[in-house]
Structure formats: C-alpha cells, structure tokens
Amino acid sequence: MKAIQVKQPGGPEAMELVELPVPEPKAGEAVVKLAASGVNFIDVYNREGRYKVALPFVLGQEGAGTVTAVGADVKSVKKGDRVAWASVLGSYAEYAAVPAERLVPVPAGVTDQQAAAAMLQGMTAHYLSHDTFQLKRGQTALVHAAAGGVGLLLTQMAHNIGARVIATVSTEEKARLAREAGADEIILYTQQDFEAETKRLTGGKGVDVVYDSVGKTTFEKGLNVLRPRGMMVLYGGSSGAVPPFDLIALSQKGSLFVTRPTLGHYTLTREELVARSGAVFGMMAAGKLKLRIEHTYPLAEAQRAHRELEGRKTTGKLLLIP
Ligand code: NDP
Numbered sequence: 001m002k003a004i005q006v007k008q009p010g011g012p013e014a015m016e017l018v019e020l021p022v023p024e025p026k027a028g029e030a031v032v033k034l035a036a037s038g039v040n041f042i043d044v045y046n047r048e049g050r051y052k053v054a055l056p057f058v059l060g061q062e063g064a065g066t067v068t069a070v071g072a073d074v075k076s077v078k079k080g081d082r083v084a085w086a087s088v089l090g091s092y093a094e095y096a097a098v099p100a101e102r103l104v105p106v107p108a109g110v111t112d113q114q115a116a117a118a119m120l121q122g123m124t125a126h127y128l129s130h131d132t133f134q135l136k137r138g139q140t141a142l143v144h145a146a147a148g149g150v151g152l153l154l155t156q157m158a159h160n161i162g163a164r165v166i167a168t169v170s171t172e173e174k175a176r177l178a179r180e181a182g183a184d185e186i187i188l189y190t191q192q193d194f195e196a197e198t199k200r201l202t203g204g205k206g207v208d209v210v211y212d213s214v215g216k217t218t219f220e221k222g223l224n225v226l227r228p229r230g231m232m233v234l235y236g237g238s239s240g241a242v243p244p245f246d247l248i249a250l251s252q253k254g255s256l257f258v259t260r261p262t263l264g265h266y267t268l269t270r271e272e273l274v275a276r277s278g279a280v281f282g283m284m285a286a287g288k289l290k291l292r293i294e295h296t297y298p299l300a301e302a303q304r305a306h307r308e309l310e311g312r313k314t315t316g317k318l319l320l321i322p
Contacts, residue, residue: 001019001020001021001022001093001094001095002017002018002019002020002093002094002299002300002322003017003018003019003020003058003090003092003093003094003299004016004017004018004058004059004060004092004093004299004302004320005018005020005056005057005058005059006046006047006053006055006056006057006058006059007055007056008055009047009048009049009055010047010048010049011047011048012047012302012303012304012306012307012310013303014047015047015059015092015302015303015306017299017300017302020058020093022094022095023095023096023097024069024097025069025070025071025074025097026071026097027071027072027073027074028071028072028073028074028099028100028101029070029071029074029097029098029099029100030067030069030070030071030074030077030083030097030098030100030103031067031068031069031070031095031096031097031098032063032065032066032067032068032083032085032095032096032097032098032103033065033066033068033094033095034063034064034065034091034093034094034095034096034116034322035064035065035066035112035113035116035321035322036063036064036065036112036113036115036116036117036296036319036320036321036322037060037062037063037091037092037093037116037299037319037320037321037322038060038061038062038063038086038091038116038117038119038120038121038317038318038319038320039060039297039302039305039306039309039317039318039319039320040061040062040120040121040149041149041213041236041238041309042061042120043059043060043061043092043306044306044309044310045237046059046061046089047059047306050241053089057089057090058089058090058091058092058093058096059089059090059091059092059302060089060090060091060092060093060320061086061087061088061089061091061120062084062085062086062087062091062116062119062120063084063085063091063096063116064082064083064084064085064106064112064113064115064116064119065082065083065112066080066081066082066083066112067079067080067081067083067103068095070100071100074100076100076101076103077100077103077105081105082105082106082112082115083098083103083104083105083106084103084104084106084112084115084116084118084119084277085098085102085103085104085119086102086119086120086123086263086267087102087120087263087264087267088102092299092302092320093299093322094299094322101270102273104119104273104274104277104278106281107281107285109285110281110284110285113293113296113319113321114284114291114293115281116319117291117293117317117319118277118280118281118284118289118291119277119280120263121149121150121153121317122153122277122280122283122284122289122291123263123266123267123276123277123280124150124153124154124235124263125150125153125154125156125157126157126276126279126280127261127263127266127267127276128150128154128211128233128235128261129141129154129157129158129161130157130279131266132231132233132235132259132261132266133208133209133211133231133233135158135161135163135208135209136161136162136163137161137162137163138162138163138164139163139164139208139209140163140164140165140166140202140207140208140209141158141163141164141165141166141207141208141209141210141211142166142167142168142194142198142207142209142210142211142222142225143155143158143165143166143167143168143183143211144168144189144210144211144212144213144214144218144222145168145169145213145214145238146165146167146168146169146174146178146181146183146186147167147169147173147174147175147177147178147181147315147316148213148238148314148315148316149314149316149317149318150213150235150236151167151169151178151213152177152178152181152292152315152316153289153291154211155167155178155181155182155183156181156182156288156289156290157283157289158182159181159182159183159184160182160283160288160289164184164185165182165183165184165185166183166184166185166186166187166198166201166202166207167179167183167185167186167187168186168187168188168189168194168214168218169186169187169188169189170188170189170190170312171188171190172188173315174315175188177292177315177316181290185201189218193221194218194221194225195221195224195225198225199224199225202225202227205227206225206226206227206228206230206254207225207226207227207230208226208227208230208231209226209230209231209232209233210222210223210225210226210230210231210232210233211233211235212232212233212234212235212236213235213236213237213238214236214237214238214239215234215236215237215238215239215240215241215242216237216239216240216241216242216243217239217240218239219232219234219242219245223249223250223253223256223258224253226253226254226256227254228254228255228256229254229255229256229257230254230256230257231256231257231258231259232256232257232258232259233259233261234258234259234260235260235261235262291316291317292315292316292317293316293317293319294314294315294316294317295308295314295315295316295317295318295319296318296319296320296321297318297319297320297321298320298321299320299321299322301320302320305318305320
C-alpha cells in the first residue's frame with residue numbers, strides 16, 4: 001500500500017510517499033481501507049518534531065473508510081462497516097490498523113469524506129464550546145483563526161448556542177466565510193489591533209472566553225481582552241508555541257483562568273468518544289453544522305497540502321484521498 005512516512009522530522013519535504021505492507025490486524029484492532037484522511041495542524045507539529053513521535057512513522061490522525069479485516073476479540077465492528085476515527089496515528093495511507101474501540105460508525109447520510117472531515121476538528125469544536133468553557137446564550141467569545149478547520153466549526157457551534165462571536169481572520173475572503181458561519185464581528189488581525197478592537201466591541205467589558213489556536217502571536221494580548229474571571233482556552237499554536245509565562249499575570253489581569261486542553265482528554269472513554277462524535281454527526285444531520293471541504297489532494301500530494309495549510313492559504317477542512 002501507499003503511505004506518507006516521516007523518517008526524520010523536518011519541513012514538508014520530510015514527508016515521503018512509500019510502499020508498505022498492508023497491516024494485519026492485531027488483537028483488538030480493525031484494518032480500515034481509507035476513503036479519506038483528514039489533514040490537521042497537529043500533523044505539522046508531528047512532522048516537525050514539535051510533538052515527538054518514534055521514527056519512522058506514518059503521519060495522520062484522522063480518517064474514514066471501510067473495515068476490511070478485524071483482529072481477535074473485536075466485536076464492535078465487522079468487515080464491511082463504514083467507520084471513522086481521530087487521534088490514532090497512521091491515517092495518511094491506503095490502509096490503517098486502528099484499535100476497534102477508537103472507531104465510531106459513520107451514520108447513513110454522512111459520506112466518508114464528511115466523516116473524515118468532521119471527526120477531529122468537529123469533536124474539538126464541540127468540547128471547546130460545550131465542556132472546556134460551557135458557552136451560554138448571551139455570552140461573548142473571541143475565536144481566533146475563525147475561518148480555519150476548527151475555527152469555522154467552533155464559530156457555528158458558538159453561534160448556535162446563542163453566544164456573540166468576535167472572530168479574527170487574516171483576509172477579506174476568510175472574513176466572509178467566518179461571517180457565513182455566524183460570526184457577529186470580524187477583526188482582520190493582520191491589519192487591525194485585535195486587543196483594541198475587542199475592547200471597543202465589548203464597550204471595555206471584555207469577552208467571557210478566548211479560544212486561541214494561534215498561540216505565540218495572540219496569547220498575551222488575548223489575556224488583556226478577557227473580563228474578570230474570564231477564561232483563556234489555548235488549544236493550539238499555529239504561529240508557534242507560547243513562551244513560558246508568569247502566573248501572577250492571571251491575578252493582575254482579573255483572576256483569569258487559563259487552560260491548555262487536548263481532544264484526547266475529552267474523548268477519554270469509549271462512551272465519551274461515541275457521545276461526542278454522535279453529537280457532531282447529529283448537528284450535521286440537523287443542518288446545524290456545515291462542513292467546508294474545499295481542499296482535497298491526492299495522497300501523493302501531502303506535501304502540497306501541508307505547505308498550503310502552514311502558508312495560511314486554506315479555509316475549512318483539508319483531505320487527502322488515497
Ligand atoms: P487551521 O485550518 O485553523 O489553520 C491554521 C490557521 O491559523 C491558518 O489558516 C491561519 O488563519 C491561522 N494562523 C495564524 N497565524 C499563523 C501562522 N503564523 N502560521 C500558520 N497559520 C497561522 O488548522 P486546524 O483547524 O487544523 O487547527 C487549528 C489549531 O487548532 C491548530 O493550532 C491545532 O493545533 C489546534 N487544534 C487543537 C486541538 C486540541 O484538542 N487541542 C485539536 C485540533 C486542532 P488566518 O490566516 O485567518 O490567520
């Protein structure tokens with residue numbers, strides 16, 4: 001089978017198209033023939049070595065397809081089932097062996113491409129808005145990179161809850177998409193000072209929560225736009241990692257809360273994984289969550305996908321098609 005492997009961490013050129021044997025399922029695993037593999041920013045961190053992975057490895061943490069074989073003791077899925085998963089390495093490939101307990105069924109009416117597009121970013125948007133900070137009607141959220149993969153889904157969920165969404169984006173085209181997703185206010189943070197703009201838009205009161213996936217370039221100013229006892233949810237670092245930070249600032253800036261959550265800790269049990277993915281698929285079925293899958297690439301063009309994602313050229317979801 002064809003797969004995208006990283007032998008040494010590095011730039012996009014570190015991703016090599018290689019020929020590997022089709023995996024055999026071990027006990028507890030199912031082998032899935034991938035119809036689509038999701039591209040996520042975490043793949044960049046893994047590729048660069050910012051998050052350490054034992055070498056060599058097949059990149060990718062999200063996919064959907066059809067079960068072709070199951071290992072001993074697997075009862076939850078069988079050959080022919082359509083399934084999807086997130087947070088298991090090895091999806092940039094034609095086949096992947098996945099622990100059966102990490103697979104969820106893809107409901108009728110949801111295509112494989114939609115499932116691969118919804119799992120990781122959809123469940124992330126869900127836990128951020130429903131659990132990390134339980135956003136309520138009438139509250140205000142600042143969502144950075146709102147036209148990105150997670151950003152467009154988080155904006156829709158926050159809007160559906162009835163919250164006011166202040167969105168940051170880098171271009172007019174991204175502004176239009178964020179607005180369509182339900183953003184109430186747009187800040188072009190590459191041209192405007194988002195701190196001053198957010199303060200102006202909230203009449204100096206500040207926002208209840210900042211959802212920050214950009215990190216290095218936004219974190220510090222984000223703390224300045226929170227209301228007293230507001231929450232900074234730092235969930236990524238697309239612009240780089242946030243440098244070490246003195247906790248006393250939280251007291252000085254209004255007894256703030258900071259958290260650095262990860263999807264894995266919000267899909268800890270099988271029950272939680274099934275409930276959260278089911279909630280996302282349910283929103284899609286109800287027409288309340290629209291996916292934007294504009295960027296699909298052949299598996300062999302994974303390097304191009306990464307260059308475009310890192311180059312801030314994409315909106316919504318990127319998929320690799322084996
Ligand atoms: P996105 O589609 O959001 O792409 C990243 C976006 O970040 C860009 O489009 C760009 O939007 C913005 N950005 C701002 N500064 C930079 C920069 N210097 N370089 C590149 N991009 C920049 O990616 P994803 O939806 O896949 O992921 C978004 C973030 O969420 C990532 O940081 C990822 O790690 C994180 N994440 C965290 C999870 C968790 O559980 N903690 C789970 C899933 C994702 P613009 O041009 O508008 O500025």
